[in-house]
Every structure is written in structure tokens, then in C-alpha cells.
Amino acid sequence: MSGTRPRRAAALVAIGVRRPPGSRRGPTARQLSRWASAALGRRSRGAQISVLLVGTAASRALNARYRRRDRPTNVLSFPAGAAARRTSGLLGDLVICPAVLAAEARAQGKPLAAHWAHLVVHGTLHLVGFDHQRDADARRMQRREVRVLRTLGFDNPYRAR
Helix, strand or coil, X not given: CCCCCCCCCCCCCEEEEEXXXXXXXXXXXXXXXXXXXXXXXXXXXXXXXXXEECCHHHHXXXXXXXXXXXXXXXXXXXXXXXXXXXXXXXXXXXXXXXXXXXXXHHHHCCCHHHHHHHHHHHHXXXXXXXXXXXXXXXXXXXXXXHHHHHHCCCCCCCCCC
């Protein structure tokens, strides 16, 4: 027997998904959890993320209210406050618009699952403080996204096809 210890399975972040009534659009909670956990690495142990899937009207309204951009968007991230993080492990909420996401995947010639994974990773990184307001921060975040997506078996989303 070698002196190596068996590797433990990585802890998956707990994901709560809320879909519009009657909708089955989008990946399973397990897939979302796997993607978010890959983005978080060790931070995933004990973490929770709420995922809300919305239509274009709700996405547009939220984007206008919180980002002052009057159009629907693919993903919005709402980090939880410090107290919620400490007491429950809640990192925050991701609001995803499957219609916008699917249209982008088609327009960019990307597999739908790859684009879902990218936006979940991207949104999750926002929940833990990554941003892309400055060029250096954007490069750092993109490098992290590309590395995480590669470990999940997806191509670099920033490379033109």
C-alpha cells in the first residue's frame, strides 16, 4: 500500500433553485452546484447559493433597478451580507435569464451547457468578491473562469470560435 491518502470528494455548495411555475428550463440543481463549487474551490464547504431563473421582463426590471441598464441580462449576482454569510453560509443569490443565455449561446456558436457553466461560474465569482470594473481585475477574473471551466471540461469562453 502506498503512503498516499485517498482523496475526499469535494464538498458541493448547496444550491436552491427556483424556476417559474411549469418551467423545466436549465440545468439540474446538481449541475449548478458542481459548477459553482468548482468556482469556489475550498470555499464551497458549508456554502449556500440561491438561484432564481427568470424571464426576460423580470431580468430587464432587475437589471434596470440595480445596474441602471434597461435591458434583460444573462446573470445578476447579489452577494449576501456578512451576517448571513456567518450564520447560514449563504453567499448570495444568482438571477439567471435562460432566454437571454440561450440566445447568447446561439449567437456565439457555443454549446448551451458550456454557456450555462460559464455564467454560473462568473456569477458565483461575483458573490465572493471578484469583479471586472478595472482592467486588471477583469483579467484576473477571466483567468480564474478559464481555469475553472477547463477543469470542468469546457473550452475557453473568451476565445473566438
